[in-house]
Amino acid sequence: AQSVTQLGSHVSVSEGALVLLRCNYSSSVPPYLFWYVQYPNQGLQLLLKYTTGATLVKGINGFEAEFKKSETSFHLTKPSAHMSDAAEYFCAVNTGFQKLVFGTGTRLLVSP
């Protein structure tokens, strides 16, 4: 069965520092991978997605992710964190037959 694993339930960075949120996937077929962000008391919204083609995917708010088949990874990065990036981030995979499965989430904390 297809799944995603997010390493680290919490990640703390200083404002201006690199953000790295980790996601590894398990899939027997080419995966379709997504990163979503959830701000407090809100629903989730899409940051970026990987389907086919370019392995480096750019999303909103300066985030990007790189699909690495050899490492079964789809890590999310941002060169310089802003206070407004503090949120919870979810990696997800569409397993086929429209079943969309999420990881356990990583809460990003940004300190001044």
Next chain:
Amino acid sequence: NAGVTQTPKFQVLKTGQSMTLQCAQDMNHNSMYWYRQDPGMGLRLIYYSASEGTTDKGEVPNGYNVSRLNKREFSLRLESAAPSQTSVYFCASLLAGRNTEAFFGQGTRLTVV
């Protein structure tokens, strides 16, 4: 644009009571989903409907039932609520295909006492 609308936003139930969470989308999406979100456990799929007329179990279906009333609406029913069902529930919809994104409602915060 309304997008995905969930009602109610908050609800407190007593153990054993029943209720239905409503979800409607106005984007002509084919697939709809119900998730629950609990601290440290991320979003867990309860049920989903890949297309109108079909429903399938997700990871945690026990204690829940769903109805895909039409293309727009997908409801989640708790027949006999238990404290373990205290959670935040999210409805989502997706147009079609594995490469399209899901759109989420604002959530329903349910407390069972």
